[in-house]
């Protein structure tokens with residue numbers, strides 16, 4: 231698999247180079263920078279004469295056969311100095327750029343990904359750096375630490391690091407909310423792996439562009455420092471030559487022209503290269519955008535949660551009195567889930583049903599440890615197989631409680647399959663990686679297992695789908711892939727958040743059939759989030775009905791569907807049945823004669839709060 235990935239990456243790099251070369255500006259920039267790099271590396275052999283050889287007899291000679299670009303005020307050959315000078319100039323620019331990258335990129339990644347205090351501290355430091363006047367700081371550094379091109383360039387690198395920080399930070403912020411990043415987290419990958427595999431890959435292209443531009447800027451600044459006499463003056467640099475040229479501007483104006491041309495052309499080549507790389511990357515066929523869906527605000531809450539009741543014994547999953555809230559600007563709490571109590575046993579399917587905004591997804595996210603950072607657990611407890619995942623005042627943010635179980639024992643199937651697959655990697659890679667990590671199997675075994683699972687979920691050509699990128703498969707196929715991924719580590723509990731909502735009606739039934747088949751075959755417990763009572767009747771053993779963040783009714787599916795106790799359940803059912811006779815329709819759906827249930831609904835769990 232690694233070989234395949236390397237091959238994919240090589241192919242991608244090769245085609246990027248081709249696209250760059252096809253762009254006239256990119257080709258020109260590559261040729262110019264190629265010449266400068268060759269001059270920098272092989273300068274001492276390419277220079278026609280010794281660049282430091284003083285010959286006062288021949289000072290300020292015009293262009294001639296022996297000195298193609300003339301001589302300077304000490305009689306040194308200008309062409310040789312120009313060629314050899316490219317070395318220090320380029321290394322100095324590279325030093326400044328590397329320092330900017332080394333400081334800016336990791337801090338941008340950490341601040342953007344983890345947020346919180348790290349984010350505030352990193353932003354504060356970068357704002358301070360941005361507010362410093364660069365030239366004054368460089369003058370001060372030179373005055374206090376001595377004239378050294380390397381020290382000046384390292385200081386310049388620090389001053390330029392906010393450019394790298396901002397770019398990385400913004401890019402990370404834009405992808406950290408993507409569902410495929412959540413999906414990677416759910417599949418058990420560590421933060422470091424997610425940052426390396428899913429986030430760095432998005433940031434690297436803009437970073438290459440920015441690095442090219444910073445290189446150009448560093449060359450310009452280095453020339454200015456040499457011109458101001460702040461370089462060490464030990465070896466020829468373009469800036470030093472520029473300074474000498476201006477000193478003799480009235481005696482030989484061409485002395486200033488040559489280094490000025492070299493600097494301008496090289497800086498322009500770096501900027502052109504940056505633009506060409508951007509154009510080449512934009513040329514690439516893009517996978518569809520995977521912005522996280524913004525959910526509509528509907529419910530509005532009461533007060534913080536009650537003291538949780540102890541969880542019922544022996545359930546695989548018990549949720550008692552769970553409360554979730556979000557801070558409002560006026561410092562009050564918007565309660566989006568309140569006093570939610572439910573349980574799921576091994577091999578049981580629980581439907582969590584309710585209209586849009588009723589709190590189903592928030593509840594599911596709390597079970598998975600995927601609530602946004604700003605969310606607060608305002609009360610309650612979640613216990614999975616005797617391990618407490620959520621307790622009153624627990625911090626869900628770092629997800630420590632879910633370590634070792636998320637992705638392996640608790641799996642997740644999302645609503646929007648496409649958004650949960652990273653467009654940068656093949657489907658095979660995204661299936662194999664979590665298995666290697668969680669099941670600790672070799673890549674070869676993981677690949678064999680992935681192909682088996684793709685076949686099990688009904689993918690017609692598993693080998694082809696394994697090598698495909700997400701945008702090359704249909705939505706139904708992508709959902710089958712995610713289901714294969716979710717069950718690949720043999721979870722005890724599967725949380726499926728409206729797994730068919732984003733799919734074409736023609737494939738919805740197939741995907742539900744697949745889910746039923748997998749659940750029965752593996753005897754998995756399932757929490758199925760849905761707004762569709764048809765799906766509940768079809769798949770679930772028990773159902774919990776949510777309204778405005780609370781469970782208004784729960785119980786055996788047959789009981790609830792035949793004689794809903796809560797007015798809200800009746801209204802929801804009424805909407806599903808579209809004017810048909812409820813009891814007749816439901817008895818058809820669940821295949822039995824209706825029975826009359828006492829009005830008291832099975833909300834006993836909620837009563838404990």
Ligand SMILES: Nc1ncnc2c1ncn2[C@@H]1O[C@H](COP(=O)(O)OP(=O)(O)OP(=O)(O)O)[C@@H](O)[C@H]1O
Pocket residue numbers: 525526527528529530556564566584585586587588589590591592593602761
């Ligand atoms: N980050 C957030 N900040 C504030 N409120 C939020 C946030 N995320 C969700 N909510 C609110 O939480 C409530 C419940 O949302 P949730 O997504 O759980 O609903 P849902 O029942 O799953 O609906 P849907 O079927 O539309 O997905 C909604 O009122 C929503 O506005």
